Amino acid sequence: MQAVEISAPGGPEVLRLVERPVPQPGADEVLVRVAAAGVNRPDVLQRMGAYPPPPGASDLPGLEIAGTVVAAGPGADMLIGRRVCALVAGGGYAQYCVAPMGTCLPVPEVLRMTEAAAMPETLFTVWVNLFERGFAADGDTVLVHGGTSGIGTMAILLGKLFGLQVIVTCGSDDKCTAAKAIGAAHAINYRDKDFVEAVKQITCGKGVDVVLDMVGGDYLPRNLACMADDGRHVSIAFQRGATAEVPIMEIMRRRLTLTGSTLRPRDVQFKTMVADELAKTVWPYVEGNRLKPVIEKVFPLAEAAAAHARMESGEHVGKIVLET
Missing domain, CATH: 3.40.50.720 (NAD(P)-binding Rossmann-like Domain)
Incomplete structure (x- = not known):
């Protein structure tokens, strides 16, 4: 698969498109064919060397994704074929990403994948x-x-x-x-x-x-x-x-x-609890077309450096998204 990795701590130019093996889901995890991934400030800090991923997380940046579940580990096969968006601890800047089943939310037809990818982290x-x-x-x-x-x-x-x-x-x-x-x-x-x-x-x-x-x-x-x-x-x-x-x-x-609080280091159990609360209290507004993210611009995955430069400019209004 294609993925964007951080070649060394530094400016946006250190982001490079590389070939990586497709990751494999473990128990209660799904493999998502990523359609889009949100860009967030923690990604910029990670790229600069100031915010390392938590233990066990992918070294690739990217904390939120949207796409289709194409494979699953034990306990998560009921999601295969579903359109989901998910909060992840890393790995979103890629064509495939592993996500915990518990942090996945269904993507309704009223939501484009680029919109869905811009929601979980915020x-x-x-x-x-x-x-x-x-x-x-x-x-x-x-x-x-x-x-x-x-x-x-x-x-x-x-x-x-x-x-x-x-x-x-x-x-x-x-x-x-x-x-x-x-x-x-x-x-x-x-x-x-x-x-x-x-x-x-x-x-x-x-x-x-x-x-x-x-x-x-x-x-x-x-x-x-x-x-x-x-x-x-x-x-x-x-x-x-x-x-x-x-x-x-x-x-x-x-x-x-x-x-x-900080969100990224929290365990999957906590994030699953939050996802359950959101599914009950907020997601009905999403499904009813009453809640959509504000999106500034969508960049191709290969232009992740330009997306980071845009975020660092401080001129954006709303979310910046990468599309695979």
Whole structure:
């Protein structure tokens, strides 16, 4: 099969198309003939040498795929012939990929394979962090940084479905306009406005119930200043630094909660549990044609380097996808 491997840590140019043996599924695993694979920030970090795959995972990048199941290991043969999308721990940038049966979701006819491939990573991430760890509920106001990223756009879309008022930050007026067109209630250009003051104005001084943060660093204390009493802060990345100074007394006085998580290292049992929850609570919206990802551009698998360069430019709105 053809696959894209990381020849050495570095820029997009280190991604190269190679021939690899087709992987074989083990117990409770399926082999998917990949039609499309999503491109995500962790892929970029892995390519740079900053985010190695967990033990036992493929060294190939790619955390989400969509395609047709062509073979299966013991316990998973009932999925042979099915169209699925799946969350995987690696190996998605290839014509064939092994996926755990438990992280597969059916691809309905209303969804193109490129759309299906753009969903698992962001959908699992937003569901776990915004709704489970952040306890976002109908009527809550939430602040999401990176509003036009894959995570940001998925948070907006799920927020619309589940009764949240979503406030996002973006790096340009054009991106703010795009975020509001997707469904954000408010979009703040952080380059020309203090987002803390803007959030206070939008919420009439109350603050937001949940912050979903992928920035970290000096944003963390500013995020706390945006939060309502009993607010929840969920960290999922730290693009501006992995450490921050926080006002402990403020956390105590206002009963704030700081939490966070990473998805890729979690075991298959946890990811299967999340997939089961999504199948019950979110997938009916997908099957009813009410939830589709925002896709910026689809690249051929052989142009993975160009896809990474596009992501690193920061100019994209929504997901970037590779098509095999």
